Amino acid sequence: MAAISITGNAAGGATALAAMTAAQLAGAIPVARLGRGSNSIAYFKILIVIRTMALFGCAAACSARAPYSVFIAAAVASGLVQGAAFGHLRNAANYLVVPTQMTRFLSFGAFATELTFLVTPILAAALGTVSASLAIAAVAALGALPAFILPSAPAADAKAEEAEKRKAISPDVLIWFACACASSAAISAVEVGAVSLAMGFGLQAGYGAVFTGTLCAASLIGAIGNSFLNRTFSRHQVAGMLAAIVIGIALVLQNSFGLSIVGCALVGLFAPSLGIHYSLQINRLARPEMRAERFSALKISTSVGTILASSMLGWTSVSLTLTAAIWLLLFVLGVISVQDLIVGRRLSTARTQSLPD
Known part of the structure; x- marks a missing residue:
């Protein structure tokens, strides 16, 4: 929808998605490594702020009919932190959930993932009939909201020998x-x-x-x-x-x-x-x-x-x-x-x- 809004050609959407996915693959481990030893929830929230601002940038580029390269750059910035955000959120579960309940917790997560997969495209399509930029902004806001209601968690003990880190x-x-x-x-x-x-x-x-x-x-x-x-x-x-x-x-x-x-x-x-x-x-x-x-x-x-x-x-x-x-x-x-x-x-x-x- 954004590609049609900016360029008039739906094929550009595949380009943006490919760029976002490539950025996620490239950035997952390096960006996650930057947060090594940090409080996983605090670092996760930082990454979600970056992702949300990048998606708002996508919405703004779409609304202003900016060059499509600007839209793709914002999408890349969003994808760059997505893999690392997943890693730190999953790691944070170790400090929020007792081990005996971890399987149940992950089951709820799987349920939420599937439900999101079903509902979000419908929501985006409905809002997209009004404005593609509105749909992007709404999804960005909804994606950010849960991150900021997470409770705090103790930082992991990251003291380790450098040789072990390179293992x-x-x-x-x-x-x-x-x-x-x-x-x-x-x-x-x-x-x-x-x-x-x-x-x-x-x-x-x-x-x-x-x-x-x-x-x-x-x-x-x-x-x-x-x-x-x-x-x-x-x-x-x-x-x-x-x-x-x-x-x-x-x-x-x-x-x-x-x-x-x-x-x-x-x-x-x-x-x-x-x-x-x-x-x-x-x-x-x-x-x-x-x-x-x-x-x-x-x-x-x-x-x-x-x-x-x-x-x-x-x-x-x-x-x-x-x-x-x-x-x-x-x-x-x-x-x-x-x-x-x-x-x-x-x-x-x-x-x-x-x-x-």
């Missing part, structure tokens, strides 16, 4: 990053390819909302279920959920509208549980002073999965993209299985060595 990411952390990327690619393949799926069944493009709506509704149910269960999952359960998503994607590929809907529901149902598990594992494996950066890297992983799926949909077809998503999920499933085998053998060896002669 490479462990293989265990990399595995969960890969899992997050694969899961995101599978979900995005359905969401972004929904219109193509609908047209493949001879339906109008608008029926693509049936696929995304089913996936989002199932995700809401999955998030609610997690909030009631409030439990962590074993690796075997995580492997089972990944396998369920593989089955779901395979059903979407079938030449049956009903089976495709069931497949979308399977993908959506287990997506929140997996996202929560990845977050909990990163929290467990990362050093306290590195958590915000690791959570920002987790955000990068999910964004890369979305970019991979979107790019492949643009270059190939929805069926090939979904097939590639299946292979990516099978790869991470294989990695988890191999790691379980290695860990199991190490534990068995350790027990054997500890037995008396």
